[in-house]
Amino acid sequence: MQVLGLASSLVDDTVLDGSRHHRRTSGTPVDGTAVADLEPMLRRIVVARLGDHPAAEDLVQETLVRVLDARDRIEPRMLEPYAIATVRNVMATMWRAEGREERNRHRAHDPGVPDPADAHLLEEEERLALRTAVGRLDRDERAALVAHDVDGQDTRSLAEEAGSTAGAVAARLSRTRARLRVEYLLALEQVEPPTERCRSVLLAVSAADRRRQRELGAAQHLLECEDCGRLSVPLLRRAPARDDETRVAISADPDIVTARRAARAVAARAGLTGADLTLVATAVSEVARNIVRFAVQGEVVIELLDGPRPGVRIVARDAGPGIADLEQAQRDGYSTCAGLGLGLPGARRLMDDFDIVSTPGQGTTVSMTKWIPRRT
């Protein structure tokens, strides 16, 4: 197993520090004081067993990371016993790993270790993935991340060193974290992205950079590319919940009802009233049904708009077969599926703006907008 060799070659300070970044970037507020206080004790334990083994310091740090990781689950008075148990595990794992590497050196293919504790194995995999991910960062990126997230150097002084501004440094750090998340997931799932676009799309999603996502056509890509679709789930979940946007995945009949309910709710928040709400819900029903009937799978995104005028925008996209003759599809009476000819032209009549883009073989995107009536 290649990962194994890679991991042991990466057991150095940087990599272990890298796992700390990961904790930091996953959104938990860092209150590491109590955990950091454990450090001298842990070092004593490790040194007592290993002497001045080159990995001793790494194991201490590794343990701290794990305890930090788990601190939401442990009571304060259990902190110390937990840390002691953890450091023992960490040392045991290292011994096992070293022994295993030795034993398996002659094999081309490592069949994996029959570890009875699956949980432990999983943990190990996550750790390896994180190491791989940190290893894929640029040297500069890694250095900045370590300086800021581990050594506590602030962005201002980092900026001074780099001859840059604090804002630019902060932006760069957050890009690095976004990248780390993507690389971590790729390593964890052991996926090599199938297309050149994948990494950029995942990165834009991870960074919650909506402009970039639009430029890349990220939403469409996530529908088309199975790997990215799966990998983007944790990334999207992590992004701060936007209360001005609702996303409904469409793959079956009940989703049509869900989508139109969501649309009605968002439209009401946008300030639409009365019959307008029903017009929006009905239009959504039509476009969502087109997805279920013709494309099997897609999504409807309902978005609040601030400008140029307040309103609500619906984007329905799928990665289906596409529509060959758009003009014909928008004429009344057109239908390739019993009696649904009214779908698109009908939705167009219900909304203020309506736009459709379709590429045969790639999919269809309908965007439509309802503006809040200007009341004069």
Place this chain on the structure above:
Amino acid sequence: MGDPTEVEGAASEPAEDLLTQLVAHLREHRERLRDQWMSRIREAGLLQAMTPQEMGAETTSVYDNYVEVLETGSVEALQRYARDLSERIIPRGVETHEVVGIVLLLRDVLARSLFEKYQRDFALLNRILDAYEPAANRIANTVAVSFVEERERIIRKQQDAIRELSTPVLPVRERLLILPIIGVLDSERAGQLTEQLLGAIRTHRAKVVVVDVTGSPEVDQTVANHLVQTVEASRLMGASVIITGLSPEIARTLVRIGVDLSKMNTIGDLQGGIEEAERLLGYRVTRRNDVADGP
């Protein structure tokens, strides 16, 4: 590797102390700073709609709230205050840029006084400003947003009231509504009107509606299409619509531009329309077939 927690602790711990210091300073010099702020407001030509007394009262109040929000970090208090303020000053014609302007001026007056106080200790000054700026910007933002929202709410309320007046749906007798359309109908108002009429059909359980367009100077294609839609939608609710007051010229024009008048029951004048409605309702005529199918 050093001990990261030490470095972190040194940078973050005094943040609250800084804020306390800062608030104490702003409280201590309240009078002087408020006066400076007021003169800046006057120089900038803002709030001219207010008398000096009003301005004095409002600025004092905004100042105190401002400091309180800095101290407590509670934006709710400020939001409440900003809404109250908006409600009072919007009718006097105070504009959004003025409200944002005075809050930004206050931010700058206070920043300047902090600068003067701490300029000797540059490091401390930096930290003080770091603590102050985000809080101050958040306040400015909150006030602006509250003001704009309140303004929109008031405007919308007024417009709703005006609109109600312009399209009255009159329940003439049981199950009969009359909708006289007065003035120019644009697409938006036509939509409103349809909605109102359909709602009224439900509330009054109307079976017949007479829409009288005598008072509407033009009936163009848009309006005509709306009329057609209204007739159709009313039918879906079980009510028949009679259109009255459509002059022969307009009727001819509509037919020429492709409006399907055959779906509409049109009668020359309002009187005739009401008579027809009563016939449909079975008040005068003995035969009662065809009642619900309508036109």
Place this chain on the structure above:
Amino acid sequence: MNDGPALVSILRQGDTLVASVHTALDDSEMVRFQEDLVRQIGEHRARGVIIDVAALDVLDSFGSRTLRTIAEMARLRGALTVIVGIQPAVAYAMVRLGTGPGEVPTALDLEEGLAHLARARDPGGGGSVR
């Protein structure tokens, strides 16, 4: 009816079936409703059918088409269908959308629907069914 009762109820009143839709239906549920209703029209030899859609906040092209289909199949079995309870906003949306129940008669509510059926059967008689 399998899981029908929760979503739709079909009651018999003399030779009239009154079907009330209680909540938004998705397409498959709509189709199931159509099958149930048409079957019961045959079983009960109903002469009139009233479909109450007051609980529906959306009647899109599929919903309208299903209602038209039911009415047509009912007609072939000798029953007249009236749709009642279309909400104002729904009526407006149906017109804008360009769909509708076509030639199927509509009435304000259940009471009006029953009156309509009575009149249709006995054009010369009184307007009240009760």
